[in-house]
Amino acid sequence: MKRENLVNANSLNQYLYCPRRLWYQKYYDTIGENYYLRDGEIKHKNKGRRGGWTREIYLESEKYGIHGKIDVLESNLNIPVERKRGKYYRENDIIQLTAYCLLVEENSGEKTRSGIIYLHGTDERHRIQITKSRIEKLKRIVKEIKNFRLEQPPKIVANKNKCQKCSARKYCMPKESRMLGETNEQLE
Numbered sequence: 529m530k531r532e533n534l535v536n537a538n539s540l541n542q543y544l545y546c547p548r549r550l551w552y553q554k555y556y557d558t559i560g561e562n563y564y565l566r567d568g569e570i571k572h573k574n575k576g577r578r579g580g581w582t583r584e585i586y587l588e589s590e591k592y593g594i595h596g597k598i599d600v601l602e603s604n605l606n607i608p609v610e611r612k613r614g615k616y617y618r619e620n621d622i623i624q625l626t627a628y629c630l631l632v633e634e635n636s637g638e639k640t641r642s643g644i645i646y647l648h649g650t651d652e653r654h655r656i657q658i659t660k661s662r663i664e665k666l667k668r669i670v671k672e673i674k675n676f677r678l679e680q681p682p683k684i685v686a687n688k689n690k691c692q693k694c695s696a697r698k699y700c701m702p703k704e705s706r707m708l709g710e711t712n713e714q715l716e
């Protein structure tokens with residue numbers, strides 16, 4: 529499968545925050561650079577290895593239609609570690625970690641059914657189990673992202689708080705769109 533047809537693990541996280549924001553990132557370049565091209569550059573970076581750790585490893589999975597760069601891999605145990613800035617993690621972080629586990633699993637040939645989220649805010653490591661339902665959820669999201677169409681932006685997210693700091697806000701115009709009663713009229 530061509531790389532451009534694979535879904536980035538980070539996009540799964542973005543999708544769960546707001547599908548519409550991911551749609552803007554894909555078609556409107558709202559983060560100021562080409563998202564997919566940037567990812568492609570990562571592929572060619574060297575992976576470094578120190579002790580039992582592998583840093584910045586890029587992997588692809590044809591089976592799940594995903595790719596991504598893993599921050600840290602505890603290579604003796606084949607456990608990916610995702611580092612987060614804050615004090616909490618959410619479902620979107622878990623699904624991103626699920627993607628990393630599946631990437632490791634497919635590329636190592638060994639079952640990788642747990643990963644770690646490290647929170648800088650609390651200096652804690654949380655072991656996360658990769659369950660069947662999480663894998664099913666990942667597959668559903670991958671399918672939905674692959675079905676994105678330029679002429680069909682996803683609906684505005686229900687939780688208005690998410691819009692406050694959204695990088696796509698000036699394109700999306702959530703307030704105006706809500707006043708219009710729906711989401712897509714400004715694009716038609």
Ligand code: SF4
Nearest residue numbers: 546549685691694700
């Ligand atoms: S402004 Fe709100 S609805 Fe629009 S893309 Fe951002 S989070 Fe989603």
